[in-house]
Amino acid sequence: MIFASDNWSGAHPAVTQSLERHGAGFAAAxxxxxxxxxxxxxFNEIFEREVAVYFVGTGTAANSxxxxxxxxxxxxxxxxxxAHIAQDECGAPEFFTHGARMVPVEGALGRMDPGHLVSELGRFRPGFVHAGQPMAVSLSQATEAGTLYSVTEIAAIGEIAHERNLAFHMDGARFANALAATNASPAEMTWRAGVDILSFGATKNGCWCAEAVVFFDPKQAEQFPYIRKRGAQLFSKTRFMAAQFAAYLDGGLWLELAAHANAMADALREGIGRSAHARQAWDTRSNEIFxxxxxxxxxxxxxxxxxFYDWNAPHDMPGLVREGEGLYRLVTSWSTERGDVDRFCDLIA
Amino acid sequence: MIFASDNWSGAHPAVTQSLERHGAGFAAAxxxxxxxxxxxxxFNEIFEREVAVYFVGTGTAANSxxxxxxxxxxxxxxxxxxAHIAQDECGAPEFFTHGARMVPVEGALGRMDPGHLVSELGRFRPGFVHAGQPMAVSLSQATEAGTLYSVTEIAAIGEIAHERNLAFHMDGARFANALAATNASPAEMTWRAGVDILSFGATKNGCWCAEAVVFFDPKQAEQFPYIRKRGAQLFSKTRFMAAQFAAYLDGGLWLELAAHANAMADALREGIGRSAHARQAWDTRSNEIFxxxxxxxxxxxxxxxxxFYDWNAPHDMPGLVREGEGLYRLVTSWSTERGDVDRFCDLIA
Amino acid sequence: MIFASDNWSGAHPAVTQSLERHGAGFAAAxxxxxxxxxxxxxFNEIFEREVAVYFVGTGTAANSxxxxxxxxxxxxxxxxxxAHIAQDECGAPEFFTHGARMVPVEGALGRMDPGHLVSELGRFRPGFVHAGQPMAVSLSQATEAGTLYSVTEIAAIGEIAHERNLAFHMDGARFANALAATNASPAEMTWRAGVDILSFGATKNGCWCAEAVVFFDPKQAEQFPYIRKRGAQLFSKTRFMAAQFAAYLDGGLWLELAAHANAMADALREGIGRSAHARQAWDTRSNEIFxxxxxxxxxxxxxxxxxFYDWNAPHDMPGLVREGEGLYRLVTSWSTERGDVDRFCDLIA
Amino acid sequence: MIFASDNWSGAHPAVTQSLERHGAGFAAAxxxxxxxxxxxxxFNEIFEREVAVYFVGTGTAANSxxxxxxxxxxxxxxxxxxAHIAQDECGAPEFFTHGARMVPVEGALGRMDPGHLVSELGRFRPGFVHAGQPMAVSLSQATEAGTLYSVTEIAAIGEIAHERNLAFHMDGARFANALAATNASPAEMTWRAGVDILSFGATKNGCWCAEAVVFFDPKQAEQFPYIRKRGAQLFSKTRFMAAQFAAYLDGGLWLELAAHANAMADALREGIGRSAHARQAWDTRSNEIFxxxxxxxxxxxxxxxxxFYDWNAPHDMPGLVREGEGLYRLVTSWSTERGDVDRFCDLIA
Known part of the structure; x- marks a missing residue:
């Protein structure tokens, strides 16, 4: 009954086998x-267009x-x-950008409110150097609160970004879970909705260590090979990462694994819904439950x-947790077993 | 006949099997x-003392x-x-230190000359802010020129560093090859000779992606967990790296693999020595031949x-290459096969 | 009637004369x-102890x-x-610290609330690298809202900082105004209340360009000469800054100038208090009026x-400004003339 | 007889008077x-074209x-x-560029050799990320060795830079001395010879603290206001710097002052030439003598x-200093008096 995090899972057998298959012989580094x-x-096929893809070792690296x-x-x-970039990366985005700031935008249940976004952007007048200048808008899909943006919501935020000539970035640490929970295609959820750069995470969903930065406009990536090498994220035996991605992306495995994780979360949500001793703090749709x-x-x-982990209540939900209760996060993964979920639901009933 | 680089090799079967074995089930991230x-x-056993070890993804990360x-x-x-840190890391050491400078010291065949080191250090007077201040001395073992420092030579450089209160760092991208080529133990070649920090490389010698920073004085590492996370080098599923190291360090496999690479290099050196159309540019002892x-x-x-790669002649060996000749680097690895070496030697004879 | 900012004022004649006097002849750079x-x-005399003082060119440099x-x-x-460091320095504190983050603490009228400070600090568990780690607490005296911390309030925040082994910094861009508005001595308002480092501003209060970083524990400043030079803030003809400080600090001129600015603000406050068309947004005590x-x-x-400038209402005072009204900031300085203040008060009556 | 450095001089009376004149009243910050x-x-007039000018506080800031x-x-x-940027700025250029490297180019008497420049640039193959990538060529005029580049020599280096799409920067800490020693106009010595960015120094030549970054293509400066503010080099009372420049550039004062410094150096050179106990180490043309x-x-x-200061012999002039001799640097300035020069020449005769 491990619901601590999806990064407590291991590697899917297909990934391991791919590593074994590609481990023999020589290949250019x-x-x-x-x-x-x-x-x-x-990646071009999956996103239905030419993209520029760069493997990196961690989600923090992809974002930063x-x-x-x-x-x-x-x-x-x-x-x-x-956002993970603001709360959980030890200042890495700030470090790799020499001090760019992550400015928090309000919004219920992990989702930026477009109105608040516009209002926060409005605080930065062009040319007023004292405040600094916006350079990107970033959202997480699925969000850190286990919720999702719809494609329409993404496009609305993208429009706000592009009107102001800002890059639009998506932190897709759980991108596959978001896709599996909706009918959207990878293209629809990203560049067709205005996303410029995607942190494409595969580690949590069945790989060992496989993250990628995907630029939907390859021209924006011109300096990226240097940025990555200077950032110590150019691996020598890159085929160890390519081999993982090859298996992961083959025949839709990645979406199947994410669908499994989501289904296990659905079962947990149902069990919690039936419980007299627990309730969902808010409704989620991906593989995270609060x-x-x-x-x-x-x-x-x-x-x-x-x-599972204790969790802090969001600052905009003050009455959420009552005396004698706690807030907890549960996360399912590609390797969560139905038996564990059922046992948990029985125990909580 | 792949002699381009040891990072063109793949992963040793024992490493792959360890990854497979540890891929199942859940484990704390x-x-x-x-x-x-x-x-x-x-690592404590290997170095015969308590050390602080931190896994990172690339040699450039370990050094930086x-x-x-x-x-x-x-x-x-x-x-x-x-040095690799000065020539081949795209400014990553400078980037991660916010502009520290890699000051070149002369020395024949890839080895710092202690006299030159003292002389260069002498250019920095304490408190003279205009010049900046030394903070570390770093050597590569084996060197980028395929040569080795003896334990005595390392200790001599270490003494120069410590007299001036400087950290003494060793870039051990090919540390195993250096050990295998000498009778020194890991402890003798490092902390007993004054080394404070070791970039312990395993990727080139049979792993996929396994590097470690080893602090021989754990107190010096107190801030390192934050430095690593901020540097985007804290992997979530660290057991993928631990699993590699476990196999690599088990029963001396790492030294066997390095010994094999060195032996293949010996055979190449011998073949080149017999050739009428080639000669060693200088004598090397590890798995690199020039x-x-x-x-x-x-x-x-x-x-x-x-x-194999074309190579630039060192600036202190002006007459090395004559008309009609070229300088080339050949590298063997744990996976170099005897047949390939023999065929190469035949072709060059 | 210039109430835009105290940095719209020029240099006091005594400062100019000192520059003239020290402009002749040679002096070590x-x-x-x-x-x-x-x-x-x-500076030692003024603070009644040995301090380490470093001149820098801007308040942003002093803070960063x-x-x-x-x-x-x-x-x-x-x-x-x-705080100025969070809102008005274009990310310079982040830049000079390679990405340290300025975490906002709530508190009415520009003053950190100690309870909120403790609660925000509580979000950073020792050793939990994902969140990063606090390293300093910084307050502005006088605050950006024109208010003051009492010496007791400063000491309370200092205690919170020191219990957690954090440096306690004071942004004293308007330090003289704060002193002049209270009975506190420079020592009482700083190190006796626990302040470790003071950004000592003189530019706004009668100098041209004279800021200093004052370390109350000189040992904490050991690396600062290098930090300042690397930060391009070591001026060659430092006597141009020393000459300004010499006149500024001579015989209490600095406190007289600040007292004048405060008195002009008092007169403005009074005039606004009498007005049927205006009111203070909140009560201030230094040379800023809202x-x-x-x-x-x-x-x-x-x-x-x-x-004078338009101003944004603080987010915790939602009903402050009514239909047909605006919020404005007025700042007086050492060179504000009584006649201008009176005329303003007449016009607003 | 102060020949330690031109930054030991003070401020010219015209500069002081300008500061006094502009010290009164209010002005926008x-x-x-x-x-x-x-x-x-x-500045537009002086350079005979529209330029973008930004005041900064130190030469190190201008360069960085x-x-x-x-x-x-x-x-x-x-x-x-x-170069000063490589030897004397404590790593500030590296710091402000997040680790860009200053790569040394050989050349006699402080002047880059174009052949060596081409050869060093040749080591950086486009797209080869391991080595990094050139981004600028920088020369000092006058050089740190007291010599000058001719306009033709500058243009030759500029051509090398532009052919490779590199910015061409001139460190003009002693720009006025270089102009005064030749017949070149400011335009001829800079943008007409291909210079893109000039660090325009006035501090050493009669100002207190007045440096400027001059972009000959204002478009290249688009982000510079933010770069300067983030770098803590945006002064609030900028008119203190403008007032210095106003006097300095008025009616050719700057060139007169530099001509005086050069003439004093000529007299010193002559005196040394006549001496039986001294000789010029090499011939110089600006206000520095070795x-x-x-x-x-x-x-x-x-x-x-x-x-005057002891100096280290250039590494390419090994036999320069004989037993019983030393190498010394002497610098004259706008405020050097003929009497001091004559007395020095008498003493050395």
């Missing part, structure tokens, strides 16, 4: 091998280097106040072997 | 799993973050003029399928 | 001249380099949400030659 | 005042921010090995009150 090139072409690619002096990234649980129940669950 | 801890203990850990404002790293080859011969070798 | 040394001793001196990787500075004025009146004042 | 605008127009304006990831600045002096004589000069 630094992204020049055949499998590197094949995976790049696969994305901003480095579009940074401006005194630069500002607009993001939700709970539950208000009686603390005695939570303790008992942990005693029985369930693993 | 970010370095907290059992195998992470076990590998940390293994090492310097970040001991940096000073206006800081200077003393290194050989051909050969002066008649250009016609080199072309023929390439036509026959041999892969 | 880079802070080594007699007058540089004399001013350093004067202060943080660079005490920075930690993934570092965080706690400051009021309206007034809610009927927009028609404000327009008329501007037509008559008054200069 | 941050570069928006009338005198700021007037000085900007004066210039490079920040044209930087590329993994960037490299080509400069003479003795002299080989018998150490006994040098000691006697110092006893008599002469101030």
């Amino acid at each position: 630094y992204g020049a091998s055949d499998i590197d090139k094949a995976v790049e072409r696969r 280097l994305s901003f480095a690619a579009v940074n401006r002096p005194g630069g500002v990234v607009m993001c939700h106040r709970e 539950a208000v649980i009686e603390t005695a129940t939570a303790e008992r669950l942990r005693t029985e072997g369930a693993t | 970010y370095g907290a799993s059992d195998i992470d801890k076990a590998v940390e203990r293994r 973050l090492s310097f970040a850990a001991v940096n000073r404002p206006g800081g200077v790293v003393m290194c050989h003029r051909e 050969a002066v080859i008649e250009t016609a011969t080199a072309e023929r070798l390439r036509t026959e399928g041999a892969t | 880079y802070g080594a001249s007699d007058i540089d040394k004399a001013v350093e001793r004067r 380099l202060s943080f660079a001196a005490v920075n930690r990787p993934g570092g965080v500075v706690m400051c009021h949400r309206e 007034a809610v004025i009927e927009t028609a009146t404000a327009e008329r004042l501007r037509t008559e030659g008054a200069t | 941050y570069g928006a005042s009338d005198i700021d605008k007037a000085v900007e127009r004066r 921010l210039s490079f920040a304006a044209v930087n590329r990831p993994g960037g490299v600045v080509m400069c003479h090995r003795e 002299a080989v002096i018998e150490t006994a004589t040098a000691e006697r000069l110092r006893t008599e009150g002469a101030t």
